[in-house]
Amino acid sequence: MSTFQLPIIDLSKSKTNRDELSKQIIEALESVGFLYIDNVEGIDFEKMFQCCKWFFNQPIDKKRKIMRNFWNPDSKNIYRGYFPVVEGEPSRKEGFEFGRDVSLENKSIDPENWFYERTPWPEEDGTFPFKEFMQAQYEVVHSAAMEILRLTAKALGVEETAFIHLFKENPCSTFRMMHYPPWDGPPPPNARIEDGKILTTPDHSDSNFLTLLCLFNYEGLEVVGPDGNWIPVAPRENSFVMNIGDLFSRMMNGRFKATRHRVLDIGIDRYSVPFFLEPAYESDIGVNYMSQYIKGGPEHIPEKYGHYMVNMVKYVRKYFEYKVLPDFENVKEKYYGKGQKDI
Numbered sequence: 001m002s003t004f005q006l007p008i009i010d011l012s013k014s015k016t017n018r019d020e021l022s023k024q025i026i027e028a029l030e031s032v033g034f035l036y037i038d039n040v041e042g043i044d045f046e047k048m049f050q051c052c053k054w055f056f057n058q059p060i061d062k063k064r065k066i067m068r069n070f071w072n073p074d075s076k077n078i079y080r081g082y083f084p085v086v087e088g089e090p091s092r093k094e095g096f097e098f099g100r101d102v103s104l105e106n107k108s109i110d111p112e113n114w115f116y117e118r119t120p121w122p123e124e125d126g127t128f129p130f131k132e133f134m135q136a137q138y139e140v141v142h143s144a145a146m147e148i149l150r151l152t153a154k155a156l157g158v159e160e161t162a163f164i165h166l167f168k169e170n171p172c173s174t175f176r177m178m179h180y181p182p183w184d185g186p187p188p189p190n191a192r193i194e195d196g197k198i199l200t201t202p203d204h205s206d207s208n209f210l211t212l213l214c215l216f217n218y219e220g221l222e223v224v225g226p227d228g229n230w231i232p233v234a235p236r237e238n239s240f241v242m243n244i245g246d247l248f249s250r251m252m253n254g255r256f257k258a259t260r261h262r263v264l265d266i267g268i269d270r271y272s273v274p275f276f277l278e279p280a281y282e283s284d285i286g287v288n289y290m291s292q293y294i295k296g297g298p299e300h301i302p303e304k305y306g307h308y309m310v311n312m313v314k315y316v317r318k319y320f321e322y323k324v325l326p327d328f329e330n331v332k333e334k335y336y337g338k339g340q341k342d343i
């Protein structure tokens, strides 16, 4: 088995060692595409772990109330909320997903655009502030991501705000709490096995812009290393694992790597919490940041993030969580007009 140490970025040095830190970040994004982010101010991994335990230990009736409409027709939520373990799916996990609630007064957002659906939160009895704490952590991780993107832009010699404007107004980012339960007994014959290892999340790259993943103390994550072999990612105390997704890689003309990764069954309950950074629905993601470096490089073909997602969900459908979303035709027609060509 290869041993490979992911690069480590100490975010507490962002004020004092800005130049050095920004160089370290782009070196990591150009090579392995995965790195550790230490010392995110305001993050409380221990409490987040308690939140995972609290949520996933709730009785199924409570979870059913906030389950997506696909699994519970009594629910109104189709995008945010709880999704159950689906036996026989290659991806074996239950999860709770939430976003930042947009203001109901915000007239620029159509109430029917379910990218901006308000999160249905689990009932609380007042003894454990689940919603309040997780919403606050969302803002902490969002701010850390913005700082990382300012540093990234700095190292490229472009305006520090080059990337962050995509997330300024109403980002669609998702915070996803996940629980991978072990099988009761040996895994069934249809479990996904690769290289003799049982998987709970198959080989994939993320589709979004950038991911900050909280691994707690769990092993199981493997990434494709620079030599093309799978390498295990050791959990690191008080640290996030960061990687970039297809979208950022595409906007950088492949200069930054959207590295493939997978999750192995570790035989015990496993929890993880990725924060998927996503632009606003209206943000133009057709910009190619490398155009300025490459002569005759890629043209700027404006494309809204929402449209990219619509196509990703409709045609790529990587994950069962997305496969169950209703047909996007209506959304597309509504936002882009009739006869819009798929990109």
Ligand SMILES: O=C(O)CCC(=O)C(=O)O
Residues within 6 Å of the ligand: 178, 201, 206, 213, 215, 220, 221, 261, 262, 263, 271, 272, 274
């Ligand atoms: O649970 C993990 O360690 C990684 C999960 C993951 O890759 C994903 O949800 O995209």
Ligand SMILES: [Fe+2]
Residues within 6 Å of the ligand: 204, 205, 206, 261
């Ligand atoms: Fe992933």
